[in-house]
Amino acid sequence: MNNVVMKFGGSSVADAEKIKKVAKILVKKKNNLKNVVCVVSAMGDTTDELIEKAKTISENPSTRELDMILSTGELISSSLLAMAVQELGEKAIALTGEQAGFKTYGRHGFSKILDVDTTLIEEKLKHGYIVIVAGFQGRNESGDITTLGRGGSDTSAVALAAKLSCDAEIYTDVEGIYSVDPRFYKDAKKLDHISYEETMEMAHLGAKVIDPRAVELAQKYGVRMYIALNTADVLGTIIDKEDLVEQSIIRSVSAVDGILLVTKKLVDQSIADLFSELANEEINIDVINETLIDGEKYVSFTSLVEEKNKIENISEDFSFIENVSKVSLIGNAMRNESGVAARIFNVLNANNVKFYQVSTSEISVSIIVDTQDKNKVMELFIREFNL
Numbered sequence: 001m002n003n004v005v006m007k008f009g010g011s012s013v014a015d016a017e018k019i020k021k022v023a024k025i026l027v028k029k030k031n032n033l034k035n036v037v038c039v040v041s042a043m044g045d046t047t048d049e050l051i052e053k054a055k056t057i058s059e060n061p062s063t064r065e066l067d068m069i070l071s072t073g074e075l076i077s078s079s080l081l082a083m084a085v086q087e088l089g090e091k092a093i094a095l096t097g098e099q100a101g102f103k104t105y106g107r108h109g110f111s112k113i114l115d116v117d118t119t120l121i122e123e124k125l126k127h128g129y130i131v132i133v134a135g136f137q138g139r140n141e142s143g144d145i146t147t148l149g150r151g152g153s154d155t156s157a158v159a160l161a162a163k164l165s166c167d168a169e170i171y172t173d174v175e176g177i178y179s180v181d182p183r184f185y186k187d188a189k190k191l192d193h194i195s196y197e198e199t200m201e202m203a204h205l206g207a208k209v210i211d212p213r214a215v216e217l218a219q220k221y222g223v224r225m226y227i228a229l230n231t232a233d234v235l236g237t238i239i240d241k242e243d244l245v246e247q248s249i250i251r252s253v254s255a256v257d258g259i260l261l262v263t264k265k266l267v268d269q270s271i272a273d274l275f276s277e278l279a280n281e282e283i284n285i286d287v288i289n290e291t292l293i294d295g296e297k298y299v300s301f302t303s304l305v306e307e308k309n310k311i312e313n314i315s316e317d318f319s320f321i322e323n324v325s326k327v328s329l330i331g332n333a334m335r336n337e338s339g340v341a342a343r344i345f346n347v348l349n350a351n352n353v354k355f356y357q358v359s360t361s362e363i364s365v366s367i368i369v370d371t372q373d374k375n376k377v378m379e380l381f382i383r384e385f386n387l
């Protein structure tokens with residue numbers, strides 16, 4: 001029998017009825033002669049609620065204990081799902097991240113997967129069990145529970161698929177990956193195939209349908225991913241190598257809110273020193289520009305609004321622009337096409353849209369605009385590039 005890893009996100013296991021539906025899907029898959037490993041997220045908004053619970057005790061809880069409380073969300077959903085499968089007369093076992101063999105390293109709350117020892121999972125599969133794994137968690141070298149960062153269950157699923165040499169099927173509350181978030185634009189196009197590279201870029205640039213770390217891991221280990229609706233009866237999106245992907249100029253538009261634009265005049269300080277200071281405070285930094293105006297050197301960069309306090313603590317000389325968003329166009333064929341940038345600037349110009357910054361990668365263009373203009377800009381791009 002072939003292995004398969006199926007992952008169900010929080011909205012797909014949000015209540016007992018949904019958990020029972022997922023259990024039926026797992027049993028059906030098993031009856032189709034598959035060894036089924038299922039990774040689950042915490043039910044609904046449980047993770048947010050657990051964070052709130054921690055905050056009722058401490059505004060700044062220790063990250064070790066925060067990881068411990070957060071890991072319980074996935075323990076509840078995985079045990080309930082195993083019970084639901086057992087109710088259907090099939091053998092099932094729920095495993096914590098540690099029991100499933102997830103060894104992690106790095107900071108609490110943002111830990112990374114070092115390796116997965118799948119001995120126990122494979123033994124249980126051999127004995128006919130459907131194995132349900134608590135996503136988003138593992139155990140570090142000191143024996144502590146760690147979590148992989150928000151949305152991390154996708155990465156748990158791909159890591160297991162890599163180890164078990166099989167596909168990672170990610171089931172969620174939309175039918176697949178679309179050209180635009182279908183909740184934003186109802187006529188968005190569902191994509192049948194998309195490359196790892198484009199998916200990663202979309203995920204980094206705001207398409208929250210998949211965790212970019214999961215796609216990175218999938219590309220590294222050649223794991224084929226499939227994103228589909230949690231009823232498992234509608235065709236979804238395959239994420240695979242580029243050569244399977246039909247080319248088009250621009251495939252997708254996405255957006256990130258809560259961007260902070262930061263500027264500072266460089267006086268008696270090198271740019272290297274400035275960024276060392278920011279790095280020491282672990283401040284999240286994106287696009288950096290250095291400009292010379294009338295012989296004065298200015299440096300500007302983008303960060304996130306939640307980093308503002310930390311940046312202000314470094315020096316009083318920063319100036320900030322808040323309430324800005326990053327709107328990005330992503331497409332594999334962009335690297336071969338000249339003229340895309342011209343079309344973007346023409347559209348923005350013709351519609352009097354003010355923008356602060358433009359950055360590009362080989363397969364994307366990102367524009368920083370006022371958040372109040374974000375929807376308008378997305379709609380203009382959707383129309384211009386027929387998304």
Ligand code: ADP
Pocket residue numbers: 008009010011012041151171172173174176177178179180181182183206207208209210252
């Ligand atoms: P899960 O709980 O299953 O992990 P998420 O909420 O993390 O689900 O991701 C699914 C959501 O991603 C969808 O509800 C959808 O609104 C959003 N999304 C954002 N961009 C896209 C896109 N380009 N294609 C599909 N879904 C998208």
Ligand code: ASP
Pocket residue numbers: 009010041042047048073135136149150151152153154
């Ligand atoms: N439950 C975790 C979160 O909400 C992990 C996940 O859903 O993937 O971030």
Ligand code: MG
Pocket residue numbers: 009151154208209210211
């Ligand atoms: Mg998710």
